[in-house]
Amino acid sequence: MSMNQNDDIRYLDIGLPEDIARLKAVGDIDNALRLIDMHLADPNTTAPLAACMRVQREIMLRLPRNYPYTFETAMACIRKDIPDFTEDEFHALEDMNKIGWIFINGERRYFKRFHQTLLKVNADYAARANIKDTGTSQGEDKPTEAVSMLDRSMNIMRERGSFGVHLRIRASIRINDDAFVPGKVVKVHLPIPAKCIQQSNIKLIAFSHEPKHICPEDAPIRTVYFEEKLYENTEFFVEYEYDNIAPYCDTCKLIPAAEQPNDFDTQEQSPHIVFTPYIKELVKELSAGCANNLEKARNFYDFVTTRVTYSFMPEYFCLESIAEGCARNLKGDCGVQALLFITLCRCAGIPAKWQSGFYSAPGDIGYHDWAQFYIAPHGWLFADPSFGGSAHRINNSARRKHYFGNLDPYRMVANSEFQHPLDPAETFWRHDPYDNQGGEIEYDDAAISASSVTKGEQIIELREI
Structure with missing residues (x-):
């Protein structure tokens, strides 16, 4: 075992033995942990599988606090904001995968921030809850602003x-x-x-x-x-x-070089930046007809910003195969969306990497993640899929296009690599x-x-x- 437990993370996508996987799927956490401990004590367990099981053990310990609500407590939670919210509405949202849940001890338990997602991305629910300001930490406008701060920033950058x-x-x-x-x-x-x-x-x-x-x-x-x-x-x-x-970059006017580098920041990085069969097929579909890497990257950005819905997520420690999960479920927060964009780019041979820290604007500070991608001879460009997706939700096409190639200055950047x-x-x-x-x-x-x-x-x- 490594002196640093976090080194085990890269083995997460190895997967669990089938008996433990079944127990985890039905939420029988105690017995799953018991079998993991048996495997870890068995000298025949290989080192990579043992590393995976140590990570999965910690995931299972964290899951209950990420999914604390029973159906009754989940209904009570949303009814604090929307008193006339019905059980039929709740079940319909479950069927549409709009309310996250897992089994714990055979019972459905609901994600602790499910109601915040509903109120953030659905204008009808926000109106019923009489919520007028969801903040700008993921690219929304404040209703008190006569002119959107983000649009103003975009316009100044252009000028x-x-x-x-x-x-x-x-x-x-x-x-x-x-x-x-x-x-x-x-x-x-x-x-x-x-x-x-x-x-x-x-x-x-x-x-x-x-x-x-x-x-x-x-x-x-x-x-x-x-x-x-x-x-x-x-x-x-x-x-x-x-x-x-x-800096401002008009990506519509960029002319990519005929030769593009692919010898840096194009590699897989287990367990989340992985070129799975679905990711490869998605890259193939989205790249069809593209003349160059810039067009491919734009198509990847368009896919994430127009098809993926913003959703609060469990703590990232509990997530498996983040990029593919976003592509399959079409939902995710800022980091999940950024990872999907990065993974699509890398799978297509386009250098792409992480950037994160704070979104720090007047009256609003919060954690935020976004992406960078490389187009020669212009160098590193930015992409913020979650801000682009927020613009798409309010039909602000100019702002959505802006966040392909650009950011705003309201950032604190502390990190330039994922999983470091x-x-x-x-x-x-x-x-x-x-x-x-x-x-x-x-x-x-x-x-x-x-x-x-x-x-x-x-x-x-x-x-x-």
């Missing part, structure tokens, strides 16, 4: 060739008091801005504790690392500032082994679950430059 903001942000993480153990060493990673195409003038202003390590500016997953023996509970925080200048280890690596399971937006925290001898931690982000200053 000037770029648009920038200066941001100062405070990010924090704290163990909840009921989970704090005095006298233990606490190890903390908080994301900080990384140098990239759109970010510069990065300054780390303040820390709660003396950092043990600060990753270089070009690190693929940039953090500040603290390590402290705590006798009293306390908050860890970092405060920083930076400039984000979003932290520096220094964590010993125990990360809250999110694929990305790092809210930070990670563990004791030196034990994991600390995400439910035992409070994370926060605050915009202290935002001004246009």
Whole structure:
């Protein structure tokens, strides 16, 4: 077994033995865990299969908190917002795969954020709940805006060739008091801005504790690392500032080179960026008639933004085959949609990679993921499928087209690679082994679950430059 549990993640797509898979499918978690432990104690179990089962074991432990509702409690939850919501409506949405559920002990249990998805992406349900503002963290407009902030940003970028903001942000993480153990060493990673195409003038202003390590500016997953023996509970925080200048690119006017590179960022990355038979067939279908890689990438973006519906997701640790799952189920959040776009591009031989951190706009900050793709001789371009999909929902074709090739400046970029280890690596399971937006925290001898931690982000200053 690796000294870092998270190294096992890449074996997740090996799959479970059939008896354990059946138990997991019906939600018999206790017996599934029992059989996994039997296999792990068996010297005949191969190392890759053992790694897969260790990951699956942790997934099964996390599933109940991601799917907490019975039918009765799920109905009560949605009726708090929509009192006249009917059981027939609920079952119809189940049949359309609009309400996520799994079996736990033979009973359907419903996803903890199912109602938030319904209210976010369905205008009729939002109106019945008298919700007028869903925020802009996934590309929606605020009804109080006379002119959409995102449209304004887009228009300025077109007029000037770029648009920038200066941001100062405070990010924090704290163990909840009921989970704090005095006298233990606490190890903390908080994301900080990384140098990239759109970010510069990065300054780390303040820390709660003396950092043990600060990753270089070009690190693929940039953090500040603290390590402290705590006798009293306390908050860890970092405060920083930076400039984000979003360049404008009119992808309709780009002329790709005849020869395109395919020797970087085109590889598979198990378990989620995988060229499955369905992904290969989908790439073949979407690439038909395309003259070059730019046209292919545009078709992939069009597929994700017009066919995939935004949906809140369980924690990524619980997901299997993310890209193919998005292509098959036609739903996913920002990261799931970005991974599908990246996987389609890579399968077609187009370099593509991850970028993530915060969406940080006036009055609105939240975690966000998007993608980059490479077209010679123009270099790395951006694609934000979830913002494009949000524009599609409100019939804003100009904005949807904008987010193929462009972003906006309201971002904090900390990560440029998916599924990259932290520096220094964590010993125990990360809250999110694929990305790092809210930070990670563990004791030196034990994991600390995400439910035992409070994370926060605050915009202290935002001004246009």
